[in-house]
Amino acid sequence: MIGTQRILAVCPARGGSKGIPLKNLTPFLGIPLVARVGQLVKEIPIIDRAVVSTDHPEIAECAKQSGLDAPFFRPPDLSGDRISDAPVLIHALEEMERLDAVRYDIVIMLQPTSPLRRPEHVIHALEMLVNEQWDAVWTLSETDSKSHPLKQLTLDSGRIDYYDPDGSQIIARQQLTPVYHRNGVAYVMTRNCLLEGRSIMGKRTGALLIDEYLVSIDTMWDLELAEYIFAKNQA
Numbered sequence: 107m108i109g110t111q112r113i114l115a116v117c118p119a120r121g122g123s124k125g126i127p128l129k130n131l132t133p134f135l136g137i138p139l140v141a142r143v144g145q146l147v148k149e150i151p152i153i154d155r156a157v158v159s160t161d162h163p164e165i166a167e168c169a170k171q172s173g174l175d176a177p178f179f180r181p182p183d184l185s186g187d188r189i190s191d192a193p194v195l196i197h198a199l200e201e202m203e204r205l206d207a208v209r210y211d212i213v214i215m216l217q218p219t220s221p222l223r224r225p226e227h228v229i230h231a232l233e234m235l236v237n238e239q240w241d242a243v244w245t246l247s248e249t250d251s252k253s254h255p256l257k258q259l260t261l262d263s264g265r266i267d268y269y270d271p272d273g274s275q276i277i278a279r280q281q282l283t284p285v286y287h288r289n290g291v292a293y294v295m296t297r298n299c300l301l302e303g304r305s306i307m308g309k310r311t312g313a314l315l316i317d318e319y320l321v322s323i324d325t326m327w328d329l330e331l332a333e334y335i336f337a338k339n340q341a
Contacts, residue, residue, distance in 0.1 A: 108236045111211035112154045116198045117143045117174055119218050120185050121162030125324045130165055130218045132323075135333055139218035139323065140165055144172025146216070149225040152232060153214070155206065159198045161185040177205055191215060191293070192305050199300060211297050212236070215306070219323040220290040221332055222339075231292040231314045241299040241308020245291035245316055251279040286313065290322045 107113060119140045123129035130140045137145070140158065147156040158169035159180050166176035178201045184194050199213055214232060216223070227245060235243045251257065256276050258269035268274055276282065292314070299308040321332040 107154050108152055108212070108232060111236060112208060113152060113212045113214065113232060114199060114202055114210040115147055115150075115153045115156040115214045115216055116195055117156070117158045117169065117216050117218060118191065118194050119158050119160045119162075119165050119169065120180065121160065121165060122185065122187060124187065126326060126329070128162075128164070129323065130160075131168060132329065134221045134323075134329065135336060138168050138172075139221060140169050140174070141172035142221050143216050143218055144169055144174040146223065146225060146228070148173050150228055152229065155202060155210070156216075157198060157202060159194055177201070192300065195295075195306065196300055196304065199297070209297070213295055213297065213300055215293040217290050217322075220320065221323065222318070222320050222336060223291040227291050227314070227316060231294045234312055234314055235294045235296070238312060240310050240312040241303070242293070242295040242306060242311040243314055244293055244307075244311060245289055246286040246313045247289040247316055247318075247320055249285045249287050251282055254279075254282050254285060256282060286315070289316060289320045291316060291320065 117140060119130040121128060126132055131138045134142055147153050156174050158166060158174045158176050160166050161180045170176050184197055195213055195215060199210060203210060212235060231243045231245055256270050256273040260267050260269050293306050295306055319335060321328050323329050323332060
């Protein structure tokens, strides 16, 4: 809780995943990815309730053992790979308000696929939302110049073209305006943003920039890289 505002943390962890089967149960340095979220929230006392949203019994059990609650199962119509985050979070919020008979003012999404997040990242994002009166706060990282949109190319039947025609004018990286990408560490939003706007992005969405190398797990290579970075940071 921050002031009088109750905080609900939701860990979305469905069973289906194409890159790594049952990805959310994949061990990260010996600990399942979903369990790392459970360990993390224990270090953040301002979070009032932390739950997993899953359609898979094994994930639910693992989450419970790590400190997350699993008081409901995600329905099949919200468990496909083309379902966006907002409907999943709305379902979790409405279920928890019904089960707990309280109103949650803030929702934070903590995806299992971002194991390099730290408690201070999450606390900072939550405090930003409240203190600066944003509708939502997303954590971002600056995009490397090699991945800048103006440096990207397309292929059509073997023919190269610029993804953006303005890319033809770029000679040096110093010409590039910085761009940013979501790093998955945290998405924070007000209850109204989620229920009235039906979106995780509000009319006023703030950015918490994290100047660290972060990895979002989609492949086994991502997992190995994240484990290496984590180990180096602990050395």
